[in-house]
Amino acid sequence: MRKDVSVRELPTGERMRIVKYRYMPVGLSEAEVSCLPRACIVTGMHGDELEGQYVLYELVRRLRSQPQHLAGVVDVYPAVNPMGIGAIERGIPQFDLDMDRIFPGSHDASPFEAMAADLVEDVRGAQVAFDLHASNIYLQELPQIRISKESAQRLLPLARQANVDYVWVHESAVVLRGTFAYSMNCLGVPTLVVKAGVGMRITPEVGEQLAIGILSVLAQAGVWTGPLPLVRSPQVGTGNEVSYLHAEAAGMFVPCVPFGREVEQGQVVGHIYDCGSATVLQELRTPVRGLLFTLREYPLVYPGNLIARVLGGSQC
């Protein structure tokens, strides 16, 4: 069942909508399911991040093929920034602020902030929620969940079930208070932020991996009773064990290691070239041994751009 969660009219008369699809146990009415546990899966907050689309496809395909195993309600919101998706823009067209910085929203300012408030209202009361992000178009990321220290106690047990490679427990920066996840967690809805893959692409393996992870969390929340494949147990860390590699030159970055594998300390990750003169401007080596879980995807780099993150290695 498809439903509009929030609608605002554009100047041309077109309607900008946040829609959701609802899946619920067979034979029950809307009223009858209102007391059942509910899970909400949100994606498309950043219009150029599409990995969540295929996660939804893989998830909903499984829900629909075995409807007898649904014991609660699953609401999926495939495009909470519909105009951004259509325009291949991270943000909301005609609007300066990142959508994931304006929560819990407001009815006093722009229509976009009002739609954010409508979304919060709709998700409120769920047993669990996911906000699915790809990485941006610049970096490729292994599937990971980011949670703040304050919410770790509540979220970590769920995050461990989500079939991701890494759970990053971070110090909460003040700016993150504007995120959807922060607002929902404050309202008592345990909300996991997943980041995986790369912007403007769909990576089928990511979709399958995360669909299984979400199902396993749904099972824990009492929404799904179907069979579950084994989920991987993620590395959990506070970010202290993450080493960063930045560009120090302006040019074209070309990697020379496979992504998502273990790397040795001092291994060459790639080079920054000045192509017109065939000059190597910088050779980038891993600072530590460990898992290469972030790697630059977009070749053009400015000084400072992130090239790679390595997890878990100690400097030996």
Add this chain to the structure above:
Amino acid sequence: MLDESILSLELPYRDPLDVRAFSFGIDASGKALGEGGDASALERSLCVVAGIRGDEILQTLVCALLVERLEKMERSRTLVPGRLIQVIPCANPASMGIGRRFWPLDKTDINRSFPGSPGGETTQRIAAGLFEKVQGFVYGVHLSSFYLEGDFVPHVRVMLGPGERGNHGSDFCLPYVTHYEPGSFDTTTLHYNWRRCGTEAYSFYTRKTTVADEGIARDAVRSLLRFMSARGLTRKTCQGGHRSFELAEHSLVPVHVPVGGVCCPAVRVGDVVTKGQLLATVRDLLSGRVTARIVAPCDGVVFYHARTPLVNEQTLAFQIVPDGADEVSPSLA
């Protein structure tokens, strides 16, 4: 006048980013900075920054005209000795040069990157480099623009905390000084980080942003000169100006558009309106049929007006300063 490069960064297939700062002052021996005066002996009194976003053209023009003016004042010794005034007209020439509001590569907003980090992402590095050079001033003025496109009655915004609580916003002699509570997305602005580090910061909003209107720019320069004169940085008074009305931003009355369409305004910013007066007509974009008449919800003055001719349902079309709005005390306590 000292003209120096305060920040440079290599850019791919472009000339390096080069951010310039102009400094003015007269040292104890009466020597101007432009004549070999000693800048390090001066109190860092005022820093004015513009062009952090590449479309803040009017703001950059204000600074440029201020530079021109201060150079003359330095020569004629109308600056108070011992005070350093620094002006950075365009903090982000890499974006302004190609007509972009945000950072060319990843569209990040440098005014959402403070205090920055010297070893971080590109815009973090730029913010950090910039912040280092604008720190330690008694007063800081950021000529900024709002996240919603529109025209304003000229005003300064003063943030309620953190850090420094001083407020001499009325010394700009603009029609309004507004006070606001920072939201979570304000914590990475220059204003917030100035205040956090003890600089008495102001965000200065001119009537427009993306135009080169010399008349508006000259008015803004005069307002900055009034502030400098009142704060004891210059010896020259600057005639005219307003007695500022100080109000909390939340007391502005928002007026939204009930439907999408083309919005034809009947008033301009600064106009005095009475309750029920027509502010704008919204027409259906295709049929021309009037779909909404937006009227003033109260008596007052039009403070903000959205610049976009096409509006969405619930676009914030106007903000009104209502008659009888509480005038707040300049003290930020």
